[in-house]
Amino acid sequence: MKINTAEFVVSNSDASKCPNEPIPEYAFIGRSNVGKSSLINMLTNQKYLAKTSSKPGKTQLINHFKINLNWYLVDLPGYGYAKVSKKTKSTFQKFITDYFDKRRQLVSAFVLIDIRHEAQKIDLEFMQYLGESAVPFAIIFTKADKVGKQKIASLVADYRKKMLADNWEEMPPYFVTSSEHKTGREEVLDYIDEINKDIFQNQNNPI
Ligand code: GTP
Numbered sequence: 619m620k621i622n623t624a625e626f627v628v629s630n631s632d633a634s635k636c637p638n639e640p641i642p643e644y645a646f647i648g649r650s651n652v653g654k655s656s657l658i659n660m661l662t663n664q665k666y667l668a669k670t671s672s673k674p675g676k677t678q679l680i681n682h683f684k685i686n687l688n689w690y691l692v693d694l695p696g697y698g699y700a701k702v703s704k705k706t707k708s709t710f711q712k713f714i715t716d717y718f719d720k721r722r723q724l725v726s727a728f729v730l731i732d733i734r735h736e737a738q739k740i741d742l743e744f745m746q747y748l749g750e751s752a753v754p755f756a757i758i759f760t761k762a763d764k765v766g767k768q769k770i771a772s773l774v775a776d777y778r779k780k781m782l783a784d785n786w787e788e789m790p791p792y793f794v795t796s797s798e799h800k801t802g803r804e805e806v807l808d809y810i811d812e813i814n815k816d817i818f819q820n821q822n823n824p825i
């Protein structure tokens with residue numbers, strides 16, 4: 619898919635105030651610092667569209683970016699960031715779970731996982747939560763430029779094993795990406811394009 623336009627539309631901390639147009643959206647979620655905002659910049663070929671930082675906790679709000687005038691990419695705050703106060707943390711922040719629970723425009727989430735680390739409890743828990751909430755999702759492994767090919771294969775295999783042990787019937791669709799090297803860009807965009815085509819062609823679509 620070709621990206622012709624990508625523009626920031628709005629930030630907020632209230633899922634009910636997100637744009638109300640009936641168009642599909644795709645949200646990036648994952649631990650702080652995993653590379654959610656960087657991936658949005660990589661996919662859209664823009665350096666500074668989403669704000670990134672080497673320090674965790676940079677993205678604090680729900681950010682909507684309109685792509686090609688007819689769908690949204692959504693950048694979310696990370697989870698598992700220790701500096702968020704214990705009271706507001708409750709594992710996953712309420713406005714984030716509100717977003718996933720209520721957002722009918724959300725057609726797929728992407729759970730981002732740093733390819734360098736073995737499967738972590740918090741990520742498996744978040745996927746469990748998405749499953750229970752009936753939110754479709756794919757996995758995006760990030761920072762693939764930091765590890766060798768063999769290591770990538772063994773880390774993906776470790777994830778598959780842990781998900782199956784967690785009672786998933788199969789591993790969801792997954793992508794291996796690097797925002798540094800633009801790895802996986804076409805694959806992620808084509809995946810979104812396929813879903814969009816289905817939605818745009820279906821006159822009865824529920825969004
Ligand atoms: P929060 O907004 O804090 O939740 O973080 P985030 O998930 O949006 O991460 P962000 O995109 O801000 O990136 C965090 C750090 O990781 C930055 O220093 C990025 O430059 C770096 N980074 C992101 N993606 C990649 C990648 O593919 N390769 C490498 N080497 N570094 C990356």
Ligand code: MG
Pocket residue numbers: 654655656669670676677693694695
């Ligand atoms: Mg961010």
